[in-house]
Amino acid sequence: MDLTTIIFAALAVFVCYRLYMVLGTRGGHEPDEQEEPPFSQPAEEVHPTVPEEPVSRTGNEPAWAEPIRDAWPDFRAAEFLNGAKSAYEMIVEAFAGDRLADVKPYLDPGVYRAFEAAVKSRRDAGQTSELSFVGIESASFAGYNVENGMLRITVDFRSDQVRVLRDQKGEIVEGDPNRIDLVRDRWTFARALKSRDPNWILVETGGSAPEVS
Incomplete structure (x- = not known):
């Protein structure tokens, strides 16, 4: 073995030994229990992120959902609101298009009769x-x-719609085809707590006049 090979071998042994000393063992000075470890952030300087909407004690649901989950543990706020938005759009379009039969299973009988009377009058x-x-x-x-x-559960909706009502001659009675209206509605959905049917039923409607956006 030549001299160069011996030198590199000795150097490799020295480097491995130093790494072992650093990674495999702790230093001779052990901080006592009251000493703050290096690079830690003082507790008073920690600033936790405050969520935009209060969350429940579970940390996974908004605070308003907590009492509902007490009554029905399977309730999921995001899932419910997404379903409510889909139902809202579907029912509004069915009412405007005289297709109430398509959404009848999702309407309380009283709500269905009220919608049906309005469609018949139109x-x-x-x-x-x-x-x-x-x-x-x-x-x-x-x-x-x-x-x-x-x-x-009652939900407040704000939606953008273009709504026009025409007479027999096609003349505009209400609305403007070139205007988007901001429509506010307050709807209440219900379901039996012990039901296995995942669908909610629209049991009450309310709203205000549209605002021009």
């Missing part, structure tokens, strides 16, 4: 409704109650 007057659903700006929780085994 038809008897020779009027036609045109609707272009632009999108939902927001769907927010507005309240809940549990009574006689039924869970009811």
Whole structure:
């Protein structure tokens, strides 16, 4: 073995030994229990992120969902609100297009009769409704109650719609095909707590006049 090989071999042994000393063992000075470890951040300087919406004690659901989960542990706020938005758009479009039969399973009988009467009145007057659903700006929780085994949740909707009502001659009675209206509605959905049917039923509607966006 030549001299160069011996030198490199000795150097490799020395480097491995130093790495072992650094990674495999601790230093001779052990901090006592009251000494703060190096590079730690003082507790008073920690600034936890505050969520935009309060969360429940589980940390996974908004605070408003917590009492609902006490009544029905399977409740999921995001899943419910997403379903409510889909139902809202589907029912609004069915009402405007005279297709209430398509959404009848999702309507309380009283709500269905009210919608049906409005559609019949429109038809008897020779009027036609045109609707272009632009999108939902927001769907927010507005309240809940549990009574006689039924869970009811109220949601406030803000949506953008183009709505036009025409007479028999095609003349515009209400609305503007070139204008997007901001529509506010407050709807209440319900389901039996012990039901295995995942669908909610629309049991109450309300709203205000549209605002021009």
